[in-house]
Amino acid sequence: MKYILILSLGFLSLLASSSGFISPSQLKNYLTDNKTVIIDVANYKIYKSAHIKGAINANITDFIKKDSLYSQLNTNTILQNEINSLGINSDSKVIIYAHNTKEGILNSSFLALVLIYAGFENVSILDGGYLSWVFENELLVSSLKEQSKEDGNFILNINKNLFLDAKELKINLHSSTVLDARPPELYYGISRSKKTKRVGHITYAKSSYYMHKFLTDTTLRKKEELNEIYINGYEIKKNKEIIVYGDDIFSASMEWFILYKEMGFKNTKIYYKSLKEWANDSALPMTRFKWE
Incomplete structure (x- = not known):
């Protein structure tokens, strides 16, 4: 026993x-x-x-x-x-x-x-x-400053599959689930992201504001609710590629982390240059005033 x-x-x-x-x-x-x-x-x-x-x-x-x-x-x-x-x-x-x-x-x-x-x-x-x-x-x-007892021994083993660029994203727009981690008003095009020329969202992307995954006390929603959002709402499959973007890598990181680590969707990637690149290149497709 x-x-x-x-x-x-x-x-x-x-x-x-x-x-x-x-x-x-x-x-x-x-x-x-x-x-x-x-x-x-x-x-x-x-x-x-x-x-x-x-x-x-x-x-x-x-x-x-x-x-x-x-x-x-x-x-x-x-x-x-x-x-x-x-x-x-x-x-x-x-x-x-x-x-x-x-x-x-x-x-x-x-x-x-x-x-x-x-x-x-x-x-x-x-x-x-x-x-x-x-x-x-x-x-x-x-309130005392803490320091690590000694330097760690971890050795980098870079995961090259986490990030993708604009060219790769453009190719995968139709086949992947693309999620916009910004607030809905930025996604819809009512407000403009900082340091961008265009408003709205990357064409075909769905709105998925990272803060909506938390309650008002900033604790994460229960797994059942997250399943409703991602599996029922976005119909995400375990093996399907998911691409997350935001204003930049920071605003995309929490949505990515919830999907990759908490939900176990290991094929989740970040478009790390996000809207700071995409919205400033007129050759890349954007959509305004539309919920995809």
Whole structure:
């Protein structure tokens, strides 16, 4: 009986580690695990004011090329150095959380995207962010700066299948499910995305605002509701290619993460230059005032 219980606990632990989102109670169980790396993606001022005990702060801009119009990822060498500086090893469990702002939410999914692109899959986001943690574990917070004990040993194994360019997207517009992760008013063409000449959405794309996948307290909707959205609503099949875009790679990252990690649609890709490229090229098809 004891053996069965141990196996069951091990299975539940594995199940939790493979999930895209993790609850505060699950995270609490990881606090004493020296293989767990907890990362706070807020700016340093917010992080310094209060954070989860043991969490280290990550500067998201370090993962992006300076003066990059499309927020392109930094070189592999820099990505390797930044990931290792966070103390991430090949056998680590990484849990990322934000401080419940839209910027923070996208920072968390962007960092998760960077890690998965680098070949590190054992990453989850804290469901409900910092506020959900404080609500359940108000005493387990700190204002002391935490640092990784030592550099990690994780070695990059780049996943080249996560991104695609405008040429590839144009070819796949008819055969793939293309999802626009921006707010509906941007998709429909009532408002304009920043730094774009044209309004509306990529022709044939469907509106799928990433924030609609969350409740008002920024906790993720239940799996049954996500199934209704993606499987019933968009009729997505496991093997079908899904392409996500936004204003840029940041605003596309959370929609991508939910599909890829939480829902298990591993054939989900990001058009990383997104509307900053597409909407500024008059040769590429766009549609306004139409729900596809």
